[in-house]
Amino acid sequence: MVALFAGTIIFLSDEPTTAVDTAVAVDAGSSAEQTESPGQESEAPSKLVGNARVPVPDGLPASLEGTSLPGGWAKTDSNGSLVPTPQLRQLFEYYLAALGEETLPQLVARIEQALARLEEPARSEAMATLGNYLDYKLALGDLEVTYGNATSLDANEMQQRMAEIRALRRTWMDAQTADAFFASDEAVDQFQIEQLRIRTDESLSDGEREQALERAEQALPAPIREARRETRKFTDYQKARSQFADDPEALRAWREERFGDEAARQLEKVEAEQRAWDNKWQSYSSALRELDGLGLAGPEREAAVDSLRDEYFEGAEKLRAEALDSIR
Structure with missing residues (x-):
């Protein structure tokens, strides 16, 4: 989803983006200032990669306790070279989300510890990718500062900012990495911009607007289209429950038409158990x-x-009741 925050576009995804971008920029600047000598320029955050002198606490940051490290990121080709994946970015963000609990150098060191499982040349390539990613995030923070505090953008303005951020990503990362890291987010962002453009186009009739929105949705990746369909099913079902609150037979017929006989029976069973x-x-x-x-x-x-x-x-109901009692 595209949202406005302090006049900038925030690209909402599974992991932190703009909030972490800003934190990386601040923390990277602080880290560089601590080490630079008079007359020297601040170092890019990529310079933190490979700094073996940084001590890492034994335990995880509090916000990461009880969580699982993202998997599926250690992918290589037949030559042993790194294959960039969305999961690799998730690994980076998993640790960077703890900025403020630990310093950026410490979190970079944690990411390096995870990357150490890779064999060469993938390990060195992953380290280089991490450095480029950190520098990109700092550059993104600088770009967002130039946007000022505008709180309302039209579709064309949002499109321009998206194009600038997209180009920035491919300045700091090669096309393969940028596509692997951001293609899904960018598809969603583009869809949200198209939605705004279509909904504010007064030349369209209601029917034309609905058709245009359906065409725009077809450009989304298949998993996202499916997720949107499932979300709409849930939303529609909540409306149907309210509409047919006093007519169980009508609600049953609606379930069967929308979900099919078997799924409708399962849903009815679950709801009956919940009512009980x-x-x-x-x-x-x-x-x-x-x-x-x-x-x-x-x-x-x-x-x-x-x-x-x-x-x-x-049985299990008693355990559930005991758990609920504990948080009264």
Whole structure:
């Protein structure tokens, strides 16, 4: 999705972009200032790559605790050369998202530790790609500063900024890497711009506008088109539930027409189970409030609550109730 922030286009994706870009720019500048001598220019953040002197804490930054390192990025060709992938960018962003908890040099060192699993020449190529990516992010921050604080852009202005950022990416990275890292994001960004252009085109009738939007969506990558279809199904279903709230048979017919017989039956089963759970949980909560009114405390209350759960729930439901009780 294209959004406006401080007059700039933010390209929303699975991982942080503009927010991290700015943090990289600030932290890279700070790191360079700490090491430069009088009369020297600040070093590019790519100079941090390969700096073996940077100590790395034993534990992960707090925001990364309990998370999994992105996979699928260690791809090479038959000659052992690196094959750039979206997952490699995800690896970079996985660590860069922790800026502020650790310095940029420390996070770069963490990325290098991950890249060390690669054999040559892929390892050196991945390190070079990391350096280029960091320099690109700093350059992007500089470019965004020039955009000022405009809060409203038309489609043509947004298109121009997107073109500038797209060109910047391919200035700092080769075309293969830039396409691997950003092609999906750029397709979504272009679609959002086309949506704005179509929706603000007063020459189009409602039917023409709908057809134009459908054609624009066809330019999206297949996985994104499918995700949008699934999202629309959910949105439409929520509307149908409200529309047919007092007519279960009509809702059942709508489900079968939209999702097919088997999926409709499964959906109806899940919803019935959820309604049963909701009713059971409400009754239990009411009984629990009455129990709390007795003034029990400590082990005595714990035993009484556990006994109450046994009355209303069994198996996995009891575990679910216990978990919900813990966050009341």
